[in-house]
Every structure is written in C-alpha cells, then in structure tokens.
Amino acid sequence: xxxxxxxxxxxxxxxxxxxxxxxxxxxxxxxxxxxxxxxxxxxxxxxxxxxxxxxxxxxxxxxxxxxxxxxxxxxxxxxxxxxxxxxx
Numbered sequence: 001x002x003x004x005x006x007x008x009x010x011x012x013x014x015x016x017x018x019x020x021x022x023x024x025x026x027x028x029x030x031x032x033x034x035x036x037x038x039x040x041x042x043x044x045x046x047x048x049x050x051x052x053x054x055x056x057x058x059x060x061x062x063x064x065x066x067x068x069x070x071x072x073x074x075x076x077x078x079x080x081x082x083x084x085x086x087x088x
Contacts, residue, residue: 059085
C-alpha cells in the first residue's frame with residue numbers, strides 16, 4: 001500500500017504576501033487564448049497556502065499541493081520552495 005493518496009493537484013506560483021502566521025498568499029498566472037481574436041491574455045488567481053515553517057518570502061517561486069481544508073480559506077500546502085527571491 002502506497003503513502004500517496006490519489007492524484008493531488010500541484011501548482012507553481014509566486015508568493016505575494018507572507019504577513020500571516022504559517023500562511024502565504026500565492027499568485028498563479030496562466031495564458032489563455034481569446035476565442036475570437038486569438039490573442040493570448042494573462043489570467044491570474046490567488047490562493048492561500050499553508051507554510052508550516054514560515055520559510056517563504058515575498059517573490060519566492062513555490063510548488064503547492066492540494067490538501068484537505070485547513071481553515072476557511074486554506075486548501076493548499078507548500079511542498080517546496082523552487083526558487084528564492086533575490087533581496088537587494
């Protein structure tokens with residue numbers, strides 16, 4: 001029996017806020033093609049993700065995975081930080 005519990009969705013995004021305790025806000029961008037004009041349009045969606053160790057900073061690229069509801073808004077967990085933001 002494996003430890004994996006079904007196919008959980010994973011997404012990558014950029015951290016836009018880390019002001020809450022153990023919670024980050026992640027913005028996920030995607031390109032969609034307009035049905036009439038065939039031009040690509042940038043669409044974005046934000047979601048809250050659980051960051052247990054408070055390691056993520058603003059601008060970091062993270063991989064998040066779908067999980068059970070952790071609070072009223074949190075349905076995602078941080079699996080790993082893919083790329084740290086450069087701080088000047």
